[in-house]
Amino acid sequence: MSQKVVDKKLKGEKKMVVAPLTNIFFPNEEDRSLMVAAAVSVAAGAGTAVATITIPSAYPPINLNLASPVIAILVLQADATLLASGNEFMTAAQQCDGVVDSAKEFQITGAREIKFYQTPAELQCAIVFYIAEGSGQVT
């Protein structure tokens, strides 16, 4: 199935909040051999607002040729006194194809950029597990 066909199919499946992608596109074994774990920091936002994760140039970019290249995201509060939802995890199934507006949702907006719905207005650190395009670092 071509990517255009996949995209068209996904756009037609708007069943939940912000049209989450179906989870049938979990990366196969070959793709998972290219998995990367990138560590980044996330600035404190306004709370219950969209925040941005930027994959550092030290890591190869996300493979945008796959429908679901992000396997998991972990964000941990990096400020004192843990708040409810200060630590959060997102699964591959929480990828959305629209602007995120609810807890645990994320959207891939570039080869190095992911938007997610940040619940606490706190500085956070994050680990993103994703499939890279290769071993190089060119976006």
Place this chain on the structure above:
Amino acid sequence: MAAPITPLFPDKEARKRMVVATCTAAAGAGAAKTITIPDAYPPMDMNIPSPVLAIMIGQSEATLVIDGNGVFAIGGQMSTTPDSAGEFQILTSRTISIWKLANKTAVVMVCYISSGSGQKT
């Protein structure tokens, strides 16, 4: 302490099939709690003795307590019900029993070897 297994670290071929799944764990102190790998991820490879490489739990309630965040290493896999810190037991291809210390709900990250790219258990 439960009966530990002798870990056999997955080989190169198996590690190409690694998955990082996230899920949740219920509150409960000093108790074995079952975590479930969501359907969004392929199931664990039950044909290898040590498919779980690492587990990390992060407290998801306000005000961090001691042991609110914790980790489980591959050597913590048991063949019987876990009853001490750092112990876990693989129950099925999608369920793991972990020994939970803090009476707080937690988010969980599991790094494991899957049986393929499909999602059938």
